[in-house]
Each structure stands twice: as structure tokens, then as C-alpha cells.
Amino acid sequence: MDSVHTDGSAVSPPSTGRVLFFLVLTTFFWGGSFLFTKIGVREVPPPFFVLLRFSLASVVMGLLCLPRLGRLNRQTILRGTIVGLALGITNLTFVVGVQGTSISRAGVINNLFVLFIPLIARIAWKDRIGGINTAGIGLASLGIALLAGGGGEGFNRGDMISTLCAFFIAIHIITVSRVLKDEDVWLVSFVQFCVVALMAAVITLVVPTPPFSLGLTSLATIIYCAILPTVVCFTLQNRYQRYVTPTQAGLIYTLDPVWSLLAGFAVLGERLTTREWYGCGLIFLAVLIPLGIRFAIERRLVFRYLHR
Template identity: 90%
Template sequence: MSNGVSAVSSPSSGKVLFYLILTTFFWGGSFLFTKIGVREVPPPFFVLLRFSLAAVLMGLLCLPRLARLDRQTVRRGTIVGLALGVTNLTFVVGVQGTSISRAGVINNLFVLFIPLIARTVWKDRIGRINIAGIGLASLGIALLASGGGEGFNRGDMISTLCAFFIAIHIITVSKVLKDEDVWLVSLVQFCVVALMGAVTVLLVPTPSFSLGLTSLGTIIYCAIFPTVVCFTLQNRYQRYVTPTQAGLIYTLDPVWSLLAGFVVLGERLAPREWYGCGLIFLAVLIPLGVRFVIERRLVVRYLQR
């Protein structure tokens, strides 16, 4: 296989699917726990504490590998970490300012931002299906804006900005990282994000707060599950599926955040908000579905040769 993983060592497709879906479950849970946590802890402090704990945990896991940590891994991990840091800082502020139901759907717009960025920077062709997706997403955002409550509020806007930075992070990973040890890269990333959180805390005035059991629990959850565990599962199992298949699986993220918002927080959306979220979801799902069908056809043609 081209990725250097032998067929003998490859896990079953069912196992791969299970762990990638589990990853989306933990990521979806991060919306709920972050929303609860930032009620007590200012967003920059939340990022600082979450990624400081994640860095310590990943450092313990990486103890046998630390001797292989070289300047190149630090440099490349820092570049990727800067993108991850901006992503998480905008994520917590966005979740604080809107419902997790809306934030989860809006964050998935990263799928559409990736071809737009590739077009702007590398002059890649966007494609008609992506243009259609962008049009659907725009209509969905318009419905959210007129759906009641505050319309398309500040939290929604920052969540959209977060989706853009998610796309930047994904592109940065694919362009910058080569054959580095993914565990060590993750460790460097977490350290960089924690440092960015500390700098933000120093530069941005934040109100005083007390760290209660609830907020401490949310930080521990977010440090362990959607950070250390999810990065490990993603790095371990995503290599066995195509990017399109992974994208389709990751569209489950907003499903979990919608369920969590409905069941735990009692969030309710107005009809237009549901339609808007549905259109944004379709805007992401349709291009991924078309790419998946095209990939399957190419595989069938290749096998029939």
C-alpha cells in the first residue's frame, strides 16, 4: 500500500468505521462541554487550561519518543499548532456566543472553505458542485439570520470564522507535515496552542473567575477526549479511508452537537433555523457525496482493467 501500511496490519473496515465515528462523538461532545465550561471560565483561560493538560498527557505518552524530537518536527509542529491555536480560540468564543446546535452545523462549513482557499492560493479549480454547495450554504446562513432570536449573531459569525481556520489547519497539515512522528507533532501542537492561550490571557482583559467542579470537569473532558484521544484515533485510523470517506463520517459532528443541545441544554430552533441548518448540512454533504460516488466509480474501473 502507498501509505506504508501492510495489508496484514490493516484493521477491518468495521473497526475503522467504529473508531472514526467514536471520534466524531467525542468532537460533538466538545461543543456541549465547552459551552458549559465557558459559563464559568473565560474562553482564553479555557483554551490555556485545556491544552496545557492535553500537552502534559501527550508528553507522558511520548516519553519513549522524546529522544527523536528534532528541530524540523518542532518547526513544522509549530506552524500547524499556530493554525490549531487560532481555530480553538475562535471555537470557544463562537460556542460561547451562540447555541451549540448552530455552532456545530456552521463549523462544518470548513469543507467548502477548503476549495475556496485552494482556488485563492494555488489557483485550483473549485468545480460546479462546490459552487452549488457554497450557494446552498449562503442560503442556509440567510435563513439562520432571519430565523428568530438574534438572527445571525456574533457567535455565529465567529463560528463561521472558526470553520475558515479549521480549513486552514487541515490544509496546513497536508502541506507542511511529511514523515514526522504524529505523536510528537501532536505534542508540539498542544504546547503551541497552550502558549497561544497564555499570550491571549495576558493581552486580553478577562474577568475574574473561580474554577468549580463543573468547569474543571469540562476542561478535563475536552483535554482528554476531543484532544488527546481524538487526535490519536484520527492519526491511527483515518489513513485507511479516503479523504472523502473521512469527510462524510465527520459530518456526524453537528448531529451529536444538535442532539446534545436538544437533550442536555434544552435548545430549541425556530423552523427557519432548522431549514437553515439543514441547507448548510446539505451544502457540506452533497459535494462530499458526489466525490464519494466518483471515487467509487474510479475504483471499479481500475479493478475491471
């Protein structure tokens, strides 16, 4: 169906190629955040890195939202705060996880959020997990076991925190779907970014921060993470994801760890052992196979609908 402007004129949806291009571009920027975060936290403590990233993102989003700020009400602030708390924990665990492991492993492990969502839904709302997701969880468990036995440190502290990050990514996604209704997504994102910055500020004040210097390299990483994976990716995702199904979007977003693997190999010189490759491959398949099966089912249902 064509979308409609507020003046009543019809607007044709973008082409499939354009939609796919910008959603893949989104995964590229997200994948790049692993590399730039890894470089940034070498100089800047993780909570301070998150504070600077989301403070800058809040300023940029606030400027973009200037025409909308008059519509900012108590309900939007409350709901934005709820999802912002989940987003804050997600990003704080993300930077600590990336700091403690390779971005190749972190990128693959973070994708486990796809499997955590049905698990959380099962625990919270007694939803059925299903055989497809159960098989995916089994594959992921085997992959983690292989990672635990691979590399110099096995399944290290950074890997465990990256797994926790995947859990909170799932929490954030579920929170957004359960809490947000008809709010202005731009204003909600602005509130979210402010909440994350405030959370990081509190942690920075409470937890002793070792001395550090903010150099040009770390400053560049903060600017990248604030603008591209945060503000720009938000815009692209909300602009184009509406034209694909959640399953199609999930399949596209599995490219995230591909970019982080390539960046780790090409820029940081990361090399995985054979055992680690098998472990990452199983985790990747654990996410990809359930999504692929759901996509095939969707296509079959659409085909039957069109040819009934």
C-alpha cells in the same frame, strides 16, 4: 496492503466495521466538545479555558511521547509551531463562537470548513473550485441567510465567529497537508498542543480577565475536552483514517453537527425555529452533497479499475 511491523512481520488491516466504529466514535467525542465547551465557558473565560485544556493535553501527550522525545529536532519544532499557530486560532475562535451562540448552530456552521478549503486553494494556488463546490457554496450561503432571519438574534456574533472558526479549521487542514512531511505525528501534535497553550497564556496575560471561580463542573469539562476530543481523538484519527479515503472520512465527519444538535436538544434544552432548521439543513446539505458526489465518483472509478 498489509502493514508491516519493524521486525518485518505482516499485520492485517482492521476490519471495515472496526474502522467505521472508531471514526464514528471520534465524531461523537468531537461533537461532545461543543456541549462541554458551552458548559465550561459559562464559568471560565474562553482564553483561560483553552489554556487549561491544552496545558493538560500537552502534559498527557508529553507523557505518551516520552520514548520519542529524543527524536524531537528543530525541524519538527518549527513545523509543529506553524500548524500549532493555525490550531491555536481555530480553538480560540471555537470557544468564543460556542459561547455566543447555540451549540446546535455552531456545530453546523463549523462544518463549513469543507467548503472553505477549495475557496482558499483557489485564492492561494489558483486551483479550480469546480461546479460541485460552487453549488455547495451557494447552498451554504442560502442556509446562512435563513439563519440570519431565524431565532431571536438572527445571525449573531457567535455565529459569525463560528464561521470564522470554520475558515481557520480549513487553514489548519491545509497547513498540515502543506507543511508536514515525514515528521513523527505524535511529536508534531505534542508541539502543536504546547503552542496552543502558549498562545492562550499570552492572551490571558494581555487581555483583562474577569474574576471567575473554577468549580467541579468547569474542571470536568476541561478534563473532557483535553483528553477525549484532543488526545484520544488524535490517536483514533491517526490510527484508523488511513484505511478510508479523504472523501469517506469527510462523510463520516459530517456526523459532528448531528451530535452537537442532539446534545443541544437533550442536555441544554435548545430549540430551533422552523427557519433555523431550514438554514441548518441547507448548510448540512451544502457540505454533504459535494462529499457524496465525490464518493460516488470514487466508487465508480474503483469499480471500473476492478472490472477492466
